Amino acid sequence: xxxxxxxxxxxxxxxxxxxxxxxxxxxxxxxxxxxxxxxxxxxxxxxxxxxxxxxxxxxxxxxxxxxxxxxxxxxxxxxxxxxxxxxxxxxxxxxxxxxxxxxxxxxxxxxxxxxxxxxxxxxxxxxxxxxxxxxxxxxxxxxxxxxxxxxxxxxxxxxxxxxxxxxxxxxxxxxxxxxxxxxxxxxxxxxxxxxxxxxxxxxxxxxxxxxxxxxxxxxxxx
Amino acid sequence: xxxxxxxxxxxxxxxxxxxxxxxxxxxxxxxxxxxxxxxxxxxxxxxxxxxxxxxxxxxxxxxxxxxxxxxxxxxxxxxxxxxxxxxxxxxxxxxxxxxxxxxxxxxxxxxxxxxxxxxxxxxxxxxxxxxxxxxxxxxxxxxxxxxxxxxxxxxxxxxxxxxxxxxxxxxxxxxxxxxxxxxxxxxxxxxxxxxxxxxxxxxxxxxxxxxxxxxxxxxxxxxxxxxxxxxxxxxxxxxxxxxxxxxxxxxxxxxxxxxxxxxxxxxx
Amino acid sequence: xxxxxxxxxxxxxxxxxxxxxxxxxxxxxxxxxxxxxxxxxxxxxxxxxxxxxxxxxxxxxxxxxxxxxxxxxxxxxxxxxxxxxxxxxxxxxxxxxxxxxxxxxxxxxxxxxxxxxxxxxxxxxxxxxxxxxxxxxxxxxxxxxxxxxxxxxxxxxxxxxxxxxxxxxxxxxxxxxxxxxxxxxxxxxxxxxxxxxxxxxxxxxxxxxxxxxxxxxxxxxxxxxxxxxxxxxxxxxxxxxxxxxxxxxxxxxxx
Numbered sequence: 001x002x003x004x005x006x007x008x009x010x011x012x013x014x015x016x017x018x019x020x021x022x023x024x025x026x027x028x029x030x031x032x033x034x035x036x037x038x039x040x041x042x043x044x045x046x047x048x049x050x051x052x053x054x055x056x057x058x059x060x061x062x063x064x065x066x067x068x069x070x071x072x073x074x075x076x077x078x079x080x081x082x083x084x085x086x087x088x089x090x091x092x093x094x095x096x097x098x099x100x101x102x103x104x105x106x107x108x109x110x111x112x113x114x115x116x117x118x119x120x121x122x123x124x125x126x127x128x129x130x131x132x133x134x135x136x137x138x139x140x141x142x143x144x145x146x147x148x149x150x151x152x153x154x155x156x157x158x159x160x161x162x163x164x165x166x167x168x169x170x171x172x173x174x175x176x177x178x179x180x181x182x183x184x185x186x187x188x189x190x191x192x193x194x195x196x197x198x199x200x201x202x203x204x205x206x207x208x209x210x211x212x213x214x215x216x217x218x219x220x221x222x
Numbered sequence: 223x224x225x226x227x228x229x230x231x232x233x234x235x236x237x238x239x240x241x242x243x244x245x246x247x248x249x250x251x252x253x254x255x256x257x258x259x260x261x262x263x264x265x266x267x268x269x270x271x272x273x274x275x276x277x278x279x280x281x282x283x284x285x286x287x288x289x290x291x292x293x294x295x296x297x298x299x300x301x302x303x304x305x306x307x308x309x310x311x312x313x314x315x316x317x318x319x320x321x322x323x324x325x326x327x328x329x330x331x332x333x334x335x336x337x338x339x340x341x342x343x344x345x346x347x348x349x350x351x352x353x354x355x356x357x358x359x360x361x362x363x364x365x366x367x368x369x370x371x372x373x374x375x376x377x378x379x380x381x382x383x384x385x386x387x388x389x390x391x392x393x394x395x396x397x398x399x400x401x402x403x404x405x406x407x408x409x410x411x412x413x414x415x416x417x418x419x420x421x422x423x424x425x426x427x428x429x430x431x432x433x434x435x436x437x438x439x440x441x442x443x444x445x446x447x448x449x450x451x452x453x454x455x456x457x458x459x460x461x462x463x464x465x466x467x468x469x470x471x472x473x474x475x476x477x478x479x480x481x482x483x484x485x486x487x488x489x490x
Numbered sequence: 491x492x493x494x495x496x497x498x499x500x501x502x503x504x505x506x507x508x509x510x511x512x513x514x515x516x517x518x519x520x521x522x523x524x525x526x527x528x529x530x531x532x533x534x535x536x537x538x539x540x541x542x543x544x545x546x547x548x549x550x551x552x553x554x555x556x557x558x559x560x561x562x563x564x565x566x567x568x569x570x571x572x573x574x575x576x577x578x579x580x581x582x583x584x585x586x587x588x589x590x591x592x593x594x595x596x597x598x599x600x601x602x603x604x605x606x607x608x609x610x611x612x613x614x615x616x617x618x619x620x621x622x623x624x625x626x627x628x629x630x631x632x633x634x635x636x637x638x639x640x641x642x643x644x645x646x647x648x649x650x651x652x653x654x655x656x657x658x659x660x661x662x663x664x665x666x667x668x669x670x671x672x673x674x675x676x677x678x679x680x681x682x683x684x685x686x687x688x689x690x691x692x693x694x695x696x697x698x699x700x701x702x703x704x705x706x707x708x709x710x711x712x713x714x715x716x717x718x719x720x721x722x723x724x725x726x727x728x729x730x731x732x733x734x735x736x737x738x739x740x741x742x743x744x745x
Contacts, residue, residue: 045391045395046394046395047391047394047395072394072400073391073394073395074393074394074395074396074397074398074399074400074403076395077397078395079395079396080391080392080395082388082392086386086388086389086392088389088392088393088407088410089411090410090411090413099393099396099398099406100396100397103396103397103398103399103402104397147396148396151396151397330672333672333673333674337672337673337674338674339609339674340672344674354674356673356674357627357658357674357675435660435661435665436668436672436673437673439627439629439658439669439673439675440658440659440660441627441654441655441656441657441658441659442654442655442657442659443654443655444655445658446659453661454632454633454634454659454661456564457560457561457564457632457634457635458633458634
């Protein structure tokens with residue numbers, strides 16, 4: 001398995017007993033509002049640390065409570081797409097997409113060239129010079145996806161990528177997600193409360209539920 | 223664009239004319255000041271040695287004080303906004319203190335700390351390092367920094383608190399190491415408050431009077447800044463005093479207006 | 491009731507120059523308010539004088555506005571609601587005569603002389619004006635304030651010329667002395683009465699009589715609406731034997 005998570009996290013009143021293995025596939029995570037879906041993604045991304053257990057990606061240990069080993073988010077190569085795009089407001093669409101490339105050590109010119117190509121590939125090349133406030137919800141979400149994928153992360157996490165979109169933009173973005181995620185090797189985890197989204201984009205689904213003493217991950221009922 | 227609908231009582235909306243009163247209250251003294259300026263000799267009044275020296279000294283010292291406030295204030299603002307440590311509220315109260323303290327008292331406090339004779343560490347500074355802050359440019363800068371620092375710290379701390387942490391988290395997941403994240407994301411988001419804080423601190427340093435005259439003295443060409451010169455010239459050369467006042471108002475206005483157009487709009 | 495009379499019009503000096511000495515509760519129904527602008531060097535003497543006056547005229551509120559005579563003069567000319575003006579020089583009073591602000595003939599109040607104030611123990615061993623060349627920083631009153639002009643005269647008589655880069659100017663006599671008593675100035679030229687009032691914080695060095703000046707203090711009624719009996723009573727009190735005794739106790743000489 002590419003992503004192996006076996007551990008426990010307590011955060012405030014939340015107690016999450018996470019056992020999740022994801023291969024080269026797209027897994028949907030469903031569950032009631034506020035049960036801890038976003039927390040699960042933040043744990044994998046490295047924005048939260050395990051209290052016990054371990055997390056591996058492609059065999060590499062990212063987080064191990066017993067030994068105290070913890071790889072910080074910027075060294076994990078785990079992409080995370082937030083619920084509402086979280087594009088940098090001071091940068092253009094192009095600069096946003098070039099950001100991860102620059103962090104990988106690419107020169108400014110090459111990073112911009114690659115970022116432009118990525119935007120073209122997503123059909124939004126003409127928006128390169130716009131800043132986030134000048135983009136529609138659907139456009140911003142496309143830029144965010146382009147930014148999350150341009151650095152070829154080893155794993156990708158998506159938090160409700162469709163919830164901010166209206167019905168028209170939603171269907172279109174769903175197709176784009178399906179295509180782009182399938183083309184990216186590695187584990188992909190998508191949080192969604194929408195059955196249709198999960199069904200159309202993902203290979204399988206799991207659900208978070210309360211078992212009386214902790215929140216656990218179970219295969220979703222078909 | 224749709225028209226926005228306000229939901230406020232009619233009574234409160236009638237406050238608009240009253241707010242005009244506040245504007246008048248602030249604007250009238252400015253007009254009064256302009257009325258005292260002798261326009262025909264404005265440039266020659268400003269070019270007179272005492273006025274020119276004082277203005278030059280004010281510019282130099284206030285810029286140095288602003289730089290020092292940035293140097294000292296940024297780490298402090300960061301710690302107040304982002305770190306948890308015992309006594310944090312106490313530290314914040316301490317930071318605000320110079321804002322509400324009468325400047326003369328601030329000057330006396332500075333003497334108590336850095337005065338060559340009778341200061342807590344002033345004697346040591348003088349003996350061990352040969353540094354005397356009183357009656358020197360350095361002393362002017364220290365006095366101005368003392369009163370300007372709170373403005374910078376509070377503005378930057380507020381700015382840091384206002385930053386949505388998800389921007390920094392997104393940067394991290396996109397491969398930005400902590401330093402890159404700070405320089406490329408945090409600092410950029412902070413820029414409007416940083417600019418506002420810097421401008422406020424600079425304006426406060428430029429207008430400093432009480433702490434400066436008490437701590438650094440009032441030596442022409444050495445520690446006599448423009449506000450001090452205004453006060454002393456008022457009796458002997460009122461035209462020069464008004465010309466200097468006008469220059470101070472103009473300088474401050476230019477910075478405030480310049481910043482408004484540039485950074486404050488970005489903050490929205 | 492005129493309790494919050496705007497005294498310090500436009501001038502808030504560095505020291506506590508605008509000290510309001512309220513000598514009676516402002517809630518007294520029939521109280522009359524008397525605002526006296528006095529030279530900063532008169533601070534201690536006039537506080538006592540005002541208290542003594544109130545004992546003689548119960549229900550009267552005396553407000554003291556203290557500062558450099560030149561500043562006080564400017565305030566009065568700018569329309570500050572002042573009733574009585576006690577100046578440290580003739581020039582300030584005469585300026586008010588020419589601007590038409592005097593409501594009574596000015597009366598002589600006291601005389602004063604200058605002294606050199608030094609740090610306790612006189613570490614630089616200054617013996618007179620001629621030694622001031624050895625003081626790294628000398629504090630003087632503003633060049634237009636009476637004590638500043640007197641000091642200039644005395645220095646000139648002693649033939650002492652000092653570079654301006656060593657002269658720090660205080661806003662009035664008391665603020666100037668502060669630079670020695672609390673600050674790092676090595677010496678100040680102020681009134682002998684100021685040195686005396688500062689107690690042990692400073693030490694006085696006499697200036698040779700031939701070089702020293704004799705400062706004339708006078709007072710006059712300047713009330714815009716014309717003199718009231720209470721204004722005249724205050725002037726009479728200050729110039730009476732009783733008032734003069736208070737001034738003597740604070741080190742002032744007879745006018």
